Amino acid sequence: xxxxxxxxxxxxxxxxxxxxxxxxxxxxxxxxxxxxxxxxxxxxxxxxxxxxxxxxxxxxxxxxxxxxxxxxxxxxxxxxxxxxxxxxxxxxxxxxxxxxxxxxxxxxxxxxxxxxxxxxxxxxxxxxxxxxxxxxxxxxxxxxxxxxxxxxxxxxxxxxxxxxxxxxxxxxxxxxxxxxxxxxxxxxxxxxxxxxxxxxxxxxxxxxxxxxxxxxxxxxxxxxxxxxxxxxxxxxxxxxxxxxxxxxxxxxxxxxxxxxxxxxxxxxxxxxxxxxxxxxxxxxxxxxxxxxxxxxxxxxxxxxxxxxxxxxxxxxxxxxxxxxxxxxxxxxxxxxxxxxxxxxxxxxxxxxxxxxxxxxxxxxxxxxxxxxxxxxxxxxxxxxxxxxxxxxxxxxxxxxxxxxxxxxxxxxxxxxxxxxxxxxxxxxxxxxxxxxxxxxxxxxxxxxxxxxxxxxxxxxxxxxxxxxxxxxxxxxxxxxxxxxxxxxxxxxxxxxxxxxxxxxxxxxxxxxxxxxxxxxxxxxxxxxxxxxxxxxxxxxxxxxxxxxxxxxxxxxxxxxxxxxxxxxxxxxxxxxxxxxxxxxxxxxxxxxxxxxxxxxxxxxxxxxxxxxxxxxxxxxxxxxxxxxxxxxxxxxxxxxx
Numbered sequence: 042x043x044x045x046x047x048x049x050x051x052x053x054x055x056x057x058x059x060x061x062x063x064x065x066x067x068x069x070x071x072x073x074x075x076x077x078x079x080x081x082x083x084x085x086x087x088x089x090x091x092x093x094x095x096x097x098x099x100x101x102x103x104x105x106x107x108x109x110x111x112x113x114x115x116x117x118x119x120x121x122x123x124x125x126x127x128x129x130x131x132x133x134x135x136x137x138x139x140x141x142x143x144x145x146x147x148x149x150x151x152x153x154x155x156x157x158x159x160x161x162x163x164x165x166x167x168x169x170x171x172x173x174x175x176x177x178x179x180x181x182x183x184x185x186x187x188x189x190x191x192x193x194x195x196x197x198x199x200x201x202x203x204x205x206x207x208x209x210x211x212x213x214x215x216x217x218x219x220x221x222x223x224x225x226x227x228x229x230x231x232x233x234x235x236x237x238x239x240x241x242x243x244x245x246x247x248x249x250x251x252x253x254x255x256x257x258x259x260x261x262x263x264x265x266x267x268x269x270x271x272x273x274x275x276x277x278x279x280x281x282x283x284x285x286x287x288x289x290x291x292x293x294x295x296x297x298x299x300x301x302x303x304x305x306x307x308x309x310x311x312x313x314x315x316x317x318x319x320x321x322x323x324x325x326x327x328x329x330x331x332x333x334x335x336x337x338x339x340x341x342x343x344x345x346x347x348x349x350x351x352x353x354x355x356x357x358x359x360x361x362x363x364x365x366x367x368x369x370x371x372x373x374x375x376x377x378x379x380x381x382x383x384x385x386x387x388x389x390x391x392x393x394x395x396x397x398x399x400x401x402x403x404x405x406x407x408x409x410x411x412x413x414x415x416x417x418x419x420x421x422x423x424x425x426x427x428x429x430x431x432x433x434x435x436x437x438x439x440x441x442x443x444x445x446x447x448x449x450x451x452x453x454x455x456x457x458x459x460x461x462x463x464x465x466x467x468x469x470x471x472x473x474x475x476x477x478x479x480x481x482x483x484x485x486x487x488x489x490x491x492x493x494x495x496x497x498x499x500x501x502x503x504x505x506x507x508x509x510x511x512x513x514x515x516x517x518x519x520x521x522x523x524x525x526x527x528x529x530x531x532x533x534x535x536x537x538x539x540x541x542x543x544x545x546x547x548x549x550x551x552x553x554x555x556x557x558x559x560x561x562x563x564x565x566x567x568x569x570x571x572x573x574x575x576x577x578x579x580x581x582x583x584x585x586x587x588x589x590x591x592x593x594x595x596x597x598x599x600x601x602x603x604x605x606x607x608x609x610x611x612x613x614x615x616x617x618x619x620x621x622x623x624x625x626x627x628x629x630x631x632x633x634x635x636x637x638x639x640x641x642x643x644x645x646x647x648x649x650x651x652x653x654x655x656x657x658x659x660x661x662x663x664x665x666x667x668x669x670x671x672x673x674x675x676x677x678x679x680x681x682x
Contacts, residue, residue: 103213104144106273110251111266112141112215113148116158120246121151125218128239129153132203132232134220139207139243140167141216150216151243164191170204171214176233178203181225201226203233205240207247209274218243259310260317262332268339269388271329284341285350286383288395290403291316291361291374292336309335311367316374319360323353336374339395341383354378354409377402378409423479426471430485434492439463441496442661445670446514446632446654449646454674456512456546458654459497460661461489486520491530498538498545500664505540509671514546514575522549522560528567542571546596550577551588561591568593575632580620589627597624601635601655608640621648 115121121139129137136154140147147165149158162168166188170177179202182188183195193199204219218240228236255267263271275284292312313336320338321330331339357376364371379399383391394412397420402410433439443457463471480486497513504511521527535542547567564574575596576588580603589597599620607613617633624631633645636655645653659670 103215106209106213106270107141107143107215110215110270112150112247112251115150115247115250116148118151118250120250121243122153124239124243124246125151125153128218128220128236131235131239132220132228134201134222136221137219138221139216139218140165140204142168142171147216154221160193164193166191166202167204167217167219170202170217170219171206173206176203176205176228176236177217178228178233180227184225198223200224203228203236205236207240207244209244209248257313257332260314260332262317262321262330262338264331265333265339268331268333268341272341272383272388272391284343284383286341286381286391286395287339287350287354288333288379288392288399289320289338289340289357289361290334290336290377290399291338308367308370308372312336312365312372312374315365315367316361320357323356323360325353333392350380351409358408376408379412380409381412423475426465426476427479427483427485429465430480430483430489433463433465434485434488436466438465439489439492441493441500442663443500443667444654444661445659445667445674446652447658447674449642449650449653452674454511454658454671456514456652457667458514458516458548459493459500460516461493481518481520484520486518487524487527490515490517490521490527491534494531494534498534498540501540501544502538503664509668511671512544512546514548516548516577519560522563523557525559525563528563528570528572531567531572532570543573546573546575548575548577548598549592565593568595578634579624580616589624589629594629596630596632598632598634598654599650604633604635604641604655605637608638608644614644617644618648621645621650625649625651 125137125139129135134154136152138149138153138155139151140149142162142165145162146159147162147167149155166177166179166182169187179185179188181200182191182193182202183200188194188202191199199221201222201224202219204217206214207216207218208214218236220236251270255264255270256262257264292309313332316336317330317332317338320340324330324340325342328340328342333339357378361374361376364373366372377399379395379397379402381391381395381398394417397417398410398412401413401416402408440462442460442462444460445454446456446458447453448455461473461477463473463476465471480489494515497515501511501513517527531545531547532542535545549564568574573595574593575598576592576594577598578600579597581600588594597620599617603613603617603620607617621631621633630651632652632654633641633650634654636642636645636653636657638657641655642653642657662670
């Protein structure tokens with residue numbers, strides 16, 4: 042079989058014997074151009090060069106549909122290969138191909154007579170064929186001005202072409218089933234009908250294959266890929282205006298994980314089936330339910346007038362939270378929904394906005410929540426900041442400020458807390474309450490913490506050289522401890538800058554991450570190496586006393602929420618006094634945070650609290666400003682006027 046399109050020469054006798062060619066077919070060695078997958082332009086020359094196609098919105102939609110259907114994944118499918126082989130044999134053609142016309146390339150998902158996978162679209166006859174409704178046929182390509190200059194014609198000897206467009210049910214043409222020959226030829230009416238039949242057969246098989254893998258194997262519901270394809274179809278039909286995309290979670294990831302751990306995947310799968318059917322029963326006629334996660338469903342519908350959507354969601358919630366009997370157990374599901382408008386934009390972006398709304402519902406304890414553009418902008422800003430952390434480290438956009446801690450008994454400042462600040466080149470100063478949670482959710486957190494430790498210890502060394510000895514506290518996150526190397530790195534930096542570990546205190550806050558063995562191990566190693574540990578924000582959570590017993594802490598910092606207003610709140614004052622007494626009796630130092638009034642400081646002094654920190658003492662300041670502040674504190678403590 043002659044494989045002209047893959048550059049292999051074949052003798053005329055081989056081609057004639059296989060396909061009963063009645064005339065001489067010259068031997069050729071195909072020299073195909075190197076595929077350029079990202080060309081700046083098609084360079085087709087409009088219809089004059091045979092590559093003219095719809096442009097603008099419809100072409101973009103056609104290309105998006107090809108991507109959503111993932112047609113290229115069908116390359117090498119035996120069922121399609123049998124169709125092309127049968128087409129070549131039946132129509133007595135050296136080659137038959139099933140093509141998909143992309144933006145810059147023509148891709149072959151099935152071939153007979155060649156093993157070529159793709160060519161540039163600018164030399165594609167199929168790109169013209171899909172502009173026609175029926176069979177597109179060219180008796181002699183060398184005599185047709187649209188194609189005579191193609192290298193496939195001038196160098197490889199292609200002469201005859203006939204292609205049937207592959208049309209989806211929406212009428213969108215994604216490619217062709219074509220046959221190619223090396224001598225001029227014209228199909229008769231029967232052959233043209235046969236080619237159309239093969240094209241329809243190929244398209245039916247493609248649509249069938251794409252449906253395989255578009256159903257959830259557990260529930261049988263259409264899945265995320267099918268939702269994407271259906272929305273793409275609606276977009277092509279201009280039927281997406283004023284639609285709502287709704288995501289429904291019926292069991293949180295944590296609860297689902299516990300169920301899987303206790304009983305295996307069976308109960309969760311049973312819940313998915315039963316709850317899916319409950320939701321289907323309540324949806325309006327013609328509305329499809331999709332399963333887009335293990336226990337996450339989706340549907341889309343026209344925007345309801347008045348209270349229609351809330352009424353529907355209320356009914357669904359009532360059915361979903363009713364107990365589900367699975368494997369002999371009555372299990373209660375949860376219900377949270379996110380609603381986002383969808384007017385034809387990118388499917389992934391629509392899903393992202395619906396997920397944003399869903400997470401908002403979970404965070405705020407709501408049954409459902411509509412997409413909030415302002416919140417979305419905030420989340421996107423956070424994502425943008427996360428992407429720029431690496432550049433901020435590289436370009437020195439971070440800097441440290443220092444907030445003093447006052448030793449109440451002596452009136453001296455014996456230590457300061459190093460605090461990270463970010464001066465963004467475009468956004469200006471960014472509040473630490475905004476960017477620190479973002480960094481903590483990335484893998485860059487340990488690098489940022491190392492940067493803080495390094496620059497803070499360098500500053501201590503400079504103060505030591507100037508005769509000003511002062512201790513330092515530095516905040517650690519869960520990511521720092523879970524990464525498992527913070528103790529090693531901190532000790533190496535303390536040696537590099539000749540700072541005794543005992544002068545460095547690491548602050549941690551309570552959280553689920555503190556229950557991990559890696560985190561506890563790192564904390565114990567830090568203490569073994571001589572570093573001090575402070576439990577920050579004490580009193581703001583629910584498990585602090587358990588942490589006191591489990592963690593090798595040396596200092597407790599009472600949260601500002603307890604200090605605030607305690608001078609006017611007798612109950613709060615008694616609570617803080619009791620905490621100071623209890624923690625002191627455990628042999629730990631106590632720091633009162635958020636001290637802003639003289640009355641608060643006086644109460645802490647009366648209760649023998651060791652240190653105070655807050656705006657009353659000093660706001661966070663630069664290293665230079667701190668020097669001047671310390672001189673002032675020293676003068677006051679010495680009784681200078």
